[in-house]
Amino acid sequence: MQMAPANDTGFPVGCYLNRLTLTDFRSHASLRLEVSESAVVLVGPNGAGKTNILEAISLLTPGRGMRGARANEITRIGGAGGWAAAAYVTGPLGETQVGVGVDPGQLSHSRQVRVDGEVARGQASLAERFSALWLTPQMDGLFSGAAEERRRYLDRIVAASDPAHIGRVSSYRNAMRQRLSLLKSGTGDVTWLDALEAEMAGRAVAVAAARIETAALLDAAAAEGVTAFPRASVMVEGLIEGWLNEVPALEAEDRMREVLAEERRHDAEMGMTTSGPHRTDMAIFDRSRNMPAAVGSTGEQKALLVSLTFASARMIERTTGCAPALLLDEIAAHFDPNRRHALFDEALGLGGQLWVTGADKLQLSALDGRADWLCIGSDAPEQ
Secondary structure, three states, X not given: OOOOOEOOOOOEOEOEEEEEEEEEEOOEEEEEEEOOOOEEEEEOOOOOOHHHHHHHHHOOOOXXXXXOOOHHHOEOOXXXXXXXXXXXXXXXXXXXXXXXXXXXXXXXXOOEEEEOOEEOOOOHHHHOOOOEEEEOHHHHHOOOOOHHHHHHHHHHHHHHHOOHHHHHHHHHHHHHHHHHHHHHHOOOOHHHHHHHHHHHHHHHHHHHHHHHHHHHHHHHHHHOOEOOEOOEEEEEEOHHHHHHOOOOHHHHHHHHHHHHHHOHHHHHHHOOOOOOHHHOEEEEEEOOOOXXXXXXXXXHHHHHHHHHHHHHHHHHHHHXXXXXXXXXXXXXXXXXXXXXXXXXXXXXXXXXXXXXXXXXXXXXXXXXXXXXXXXXOOOOOOO
8 A cells, every 4th residue: 555645744644643742641740742754653661651642642532542541540640630631633624732631620520622722512523633543452352342342443433534423422322311310210201201212213313324334434445455464344233223224214213212112111120221322233254254253363353453443544534534543552562574564564554643652672673764763761650
């Protein structure tokens, strides 16, 4: 794959950042990085805080980032009680300054988003300005783990192309929580339940439709394959997704309202909402062998995960015109030299900025002369 054309800054056409500032973020009391290349290598001993830097970048996108941490789990031990991560980024809307964090003494620990110094209304504003994908050792169980992780993965891909998806998912979950609270109280007003279920049905169908469309585009991108890596295949599996393959959206909404009404007693007894897009799964296969990804060996799953992530990056670039930044945490140790070279060649050609961590410079030698190399050293362990 050829490198994407460069703009007048020297970067490929894609998402990148050239300055990152951290304050009381995990092991970093204060850190400022400035980079000038389309690829950045963070090298240093285990526990130096390399992964923390990637996590900070991932938090400049919607959600809880690559570790899934709550806001109050990120604050540096011994710090002032809050934390911040800010960067100058270039993305779909051009160059801007974005930041996330929690102010010291803030009791709610709710994450605050800022854009160009002003408080933003929600995380959709991040998706409009910056996009990033990541590969971490914690993702090794994506194929065989709980469906929730695969839904989150898919929703991140959807939101990168359609930031409004974040609001639809949030609205659905808020209505779901209110409905369940009424059902569990045993004093739920029927009119109010009807209204909540109508809102849930509308949001549910919109969420499912966006996931179906994105999964189809992702499957097409995955079919192209990645050099030296297996090809993935994906599809969405769920109740509403099945309906949308058979009937129009309005009829699917009607069906969803009927199901929610029928399951009120059951949901109240179980203390959970039985049906809806919060139970959707993304089925992933090894296309070349026509077998579920979950049954492959550890090495096969790792290779397929690389292929799926790179396909996701290609799909996002095609739908938004801006390739996401790619964050690869300790990726080199899992592959032989030939696959490492193929991996980095492919990653550099995707078009977005590449960030790579590692403790062994030799394993990252394929990036010699093609990246900013930053030595990260600290006597503080990663949290």
